[in-house]
Amino acid sequence: MTHSETLVLDGGAVADRIREGLAPRIARLKERGVVPCLATVLVGDDPASATYVRMKGNACKRLGIASIRVELPAATTTEELVAAIRGLNGDAAVHGILLQHPVPPHIDERAAFEAIAAQKDVDGVTTLGYARTAFGLADFPCCTPAAIMAILAHYELPVSGRHAVVIGRSPILGKPVSAMLLNADATVTTCHSRTADLPAIVRLADIVVAAVGKPKFVRGDWIKPGAVVLDAGYNPGNVGDVDYAACAAHASAITPVPAGVGPVTIATLLKHTVDAAEKFGA
Incomplete structure (x- = not known):
């Protein structure tokens, strides 16, 4: 498989499709006097997090979704953050x-996530949200895993019966996307920093999901010819967790960074907000 034959999985096209479906639903909500509203909570002054929050706010504005930005100083305590969420x-x-993840290290992030009401947990970050995702019952699965599944569906890439290798086991990415792939009848191997001979396991994969948070971590010679590669990483300098050029030379399909998983994640967040407004709005 040469690079020129590799299908580039355009996240922008998938995100456009999702947003197009939202516009009439938002209009119907507004006719009922309900304006879908997303509140983002940012603690501290991490520049990447601030950028993400701004992008989400701009995406809301373009669709006519209201957004509230709660910005708290880096010295905020767990108790103060939980109170703001409540x-x-x-x-x-x-x-x-x-x-917005991550929060400063002195904050108990899990306690803060758990403070989010289930019907407003549009990013599936609570333990209940994760459990419902694992059972295939989630109203709002984590947005990045849901985005990965949306890309596979949009491009009609088969999942059932395929061997998926997920690199990373975070509770808001690696674990939930493993559960969602399993629910879609893939055979799933979840790898992490203690995995022995990671390259050998990745070479068995029909579908590779990179969610490790290390730039260009996945090498080209790890990719089985014809595998589908989904890069959920985003590192400084617009670099993903996959060595894109090297992996694209072997893959049948691959997401770029940027313009791959990222835009679909934001569109999914907007969709979940509209879903919540329809289900729980006044």
């Missing part, structure tokens, strides 16, 4: 709450 839980005008 305040949003009690605001009937807010349909979705997104706590």
Whole structure:
């Protein structure tokens, strides 16, 4: 498989399709007097996180979704953050709450995630959200895993019966995408920093999901000819977790970084916010 024959999985096209489906639903909600609203909570001044929050706010504005930005100083305590989230839980005008990850290290991130009300957990970050994802019952699965599944579906790439290797086991990416692939009848191997002979395992994969947070971590010679490669990483300098050129030379299909998984993740977040407004809005 040469690079020129590799299908580039354009996240922008998938995101456009999702947004097109949302516009009439938002219009119908507004006719009922309900304006879908996403609240983003940002703690501290991490520049990448600030950029992500701004992008999400701009995406809301373009579709006519209201957005509230809650910005808290880096010195915020776990208790103060939980109180802020509970305040949003009690605001009937807010349909979705997104706590931007990561939070400063002194904060108990899990406690903060757990404070998000289930009906407003539009990024599937609570333990209940993860459990419902594992059972295939989630209203709002984690947005990046859901985006990966949306890309596979959009391009009609087969999952059932395929061997998927997920590199990474975070509770908001590696673990839930492993569950979603398993629910779609893939055979799933979840790898991590303690995995022995990782390259040998990746070479068995029909589908590779890279979610490890290390630039160009996945090498070209790890990729089985014809495998599908989904890069969920985003590192400084617009670099993913996959060595793109080297992996594309072997893959049948691959997501670029940027313009791959990222745009679909944001579109999925907007979709979940609209879903929540329809299901739980006044």
